[in-house]
Amino acid sequence: MSYLEKINVFLNKILMILGSVAVLLLMSLATVNAFLRIPFIKATWRGAYETVGFLGAIVIAFALGYTQKRKDHIVVDILTEKFPKRVNRILDGINYFITTIFFAIVSWQVFVWGMKISKSGEVSETLKIVFHPIIYCVALGFAVFSLTLIIDFLKNFKGKEN
Template identity: 45%
Template sequence: MGLLEKQVMQKRAVAGLPRKVEALDRLNSLSFVLNQGLAWVAGGSLLLMVLVVVGNAILRVVYAPFPGTTEIVGWLAAVTGAFGLGYTQVSRGYVELDALVERFSPGLQKALKRLMLFISMIFFALVAWQITVYGLNVAKNGNLSETMGIPYYPLIFLVSLGFVGLTLAILVDFLKEFNGGASR
């Protein structure tokens, strides 16, 4: 347990915070750390995508293009997009269209927000699960990429991990709604 975590625990003990808030704080921290890590990997993947495309353009002029550039860039794009999802949810980087909902009563707004978070959480959990099932099928069948002839199922699992991060972020938001809107 780090120094910062000990300080937070001491403050909670003094404040007498209930255990469910403590558990929500831990889940929130886990979600933030996981999704921030995935976002860093997404940034690295985006940078790598740029380097592959620019490197291929330079090789095209000097010698011959690198075969498989399209595959590699496509895989990196999938990882970049999937790994950025959870951090976008955590940091509220999305656009929220609430022109209709803001006309409803506060109680109905809260109920709709909870319902939408619940539906989104279930949907993206199912997406993560089905992508994992697909990855297992690709691995079992021994499918290889067309140009480079390498197994690509690990990238499918990485995309699934991105959706797991998003699902966790939505779960935390859903639980926060029942805890007064925030845990910190």
């Protein structure tokens, strides 16, 4: 395993652990908030919807790289499954190249957006908390996803099986 792959495995493992914690918090919050809606109690938490949104963004962004590494994303290959292996490798290489560039740009732009939010001092609507750290987390998730795609592109280019 190359040095780049070791870094990628480490980063994906850390993000998956943090994403798993976020899922647990999200589920706990949603469950507690639902129970608080019982007619006798009627004491829901005002910021639950906003917090679930923040946690959901973290869960999704942190899972992207790990899911790509395991090849668990949905693939529609009705046309390409009939192609020869060489043609499939070329198409995969083109796909990895384009998606790497796309998601690297997405990561960069999300980071830039986080910087703008940070400089403006904008806070969330309900809880009135700063939320630019969550935006930075999403940018990190996309960056690690881009790194995973780069590794897949290099493996494809070298002719190794993914």
